[in-house]
Amino acid sequence: MADMPSRxxxxxxxxxxxxxxxxxxxxxxxxxxxPSEAQAFAIxxxxxxxxxxxxxxxxxxxxxxxxxxxxLAHRKPPGLHVVTKVPKIPSGSHVERxxxxxxxxxxxxxxxxxxxxxxxLAHEQSDLxxxxxxxxxxxxxxxxxxxxxxxxxxxxxxxxxxxxTIPVAALQVPANIADRRFExxxxxxxxxxxxxxxxxxxxxxxxVLLMRPERLPSNLKAFAPLLAGLADAARRSERxxxxxxxxxxCRMPGVTTLVLGVDTTSQLEQDVEALQAQDVPQSICxxxxxxxxxxxxxxxxxxxxxxxxxxx
Numbered sequence: 001m002a003d004m005p006s007r008x009x010x011x012x013x014x015x016x017x018x019x020x021x022x023x024x025x026x027x028x029x030x031x032x033x034x035p036s037e038a039q040a041f042a043i044x045x046x047x048x049x050x051x052x053x054x055x056x057x058x059x060x061x062x063x064x065x066x067x068x069x070x071x072l073a074h075r076k077p078p079g080l081h082v083v084t085k086v087p088k089i090p091s092g093s094h095v096e097r098x099x100x101x102x103x104x105x106x107x108x109x110x111x112x113x114x115x116x117x118x119x120x121l122a123h124e125q126s127d128l129x130x131x132x133x134x135x136x137x138x139x140x141x142x143x144x145x146x147x148x149x150x151x152x153x154x155x156x157x158x159x160x161x162x163x164x165t166i167p168v169a170a171l172q173v174p175a176n177i178a179d180r181r182f183e184x185x186x187x188x189x190x191x192x193x194x195x196x197x198x199x200x201x202x203x204x205x206x207x208v209l210l211m212r213p214e215r216l217p218s219n220l221k222a223f224a225p226l227l228a229g230l231a232d233a234a235r236r237s238e239r240x241x242x243x244x245x246x247x248x249x250c251r252m253p254g255v256t257t258l259v260l261g262v263d264t265t266s267q268l269e270q271d272v273e274a275l276q277a278q279d280v281p282q283s284i285c286x287x288x289x290x291x292x293x294x295x296x297x298x299x300x301x302x303x304x305x306x307x308x309x310x311x312x
Contacts, residue, residue: 009118009147009148012054012257013052020058020064022034022044022061022068022261023061048080059107060085066111068112069111082114082118086121087104089101089122098132119169128166129161152173154173154174163196168196170198176248177249177289180252192253200259203245209241209245222299226288233287240270240274247280248288
């Protein structure tokens, strides 16, 4: 993974704990629903014990900010960095759009019980291309309200425009063994060269890449050969499937940290173990990447799954 980027004021841990699962029932492979408060606290406690010092959250993640805020008030862990996201900015006047950003950042601080946010992202990828919005984020940065800003993106063209026109400190992008668009577009390398941190999400594609083929819904059956290949490669290499998936990403230059959400402490422990066991033979990774390249592009975005569920 990349060394410390220069545009953000902290070094993210190699794993950033995603918190969508803590605030709501999240993920197609999730069968247990939202963790209880006690379970969420246990996950957060274990993350700190395992050396994870960066947490990713958002206003849109249900009760996640409130749960993290309550945990922070109880535990007061030192050296923790919280990344959150401003929801999609509604239409309105220049003044109204700027006020919305300001109010949402203030609401996040209140929910989390902290005065300074390490990093704030625009949750809607194109919002930062609005001059009023970019101006307000920069104003928050100058005023020491936030340590840096950026955007959560899912389109390579938008990411390229942001890199070229806005002084973003970080981008959060989807990438996994089947979705290598940002790497292939050269954006990871460009970001690293400019000191822009790259937070990679969707490592397990909302859990689809960890499912057994027979559990796949009909609209996602195209993943079955890849899942079978992953299971076979895990047996042959004596590695876990998460290790194979994480190893493929860690070979990408320019990746700063992996955003991984979990439902249980055991999942978190497995992910940390997988990150530490990256010595997967290159030939196995290459075979899996070739298999993953056959996945139809429209299936790489969870936003399309509901629509495709009605496709014969």
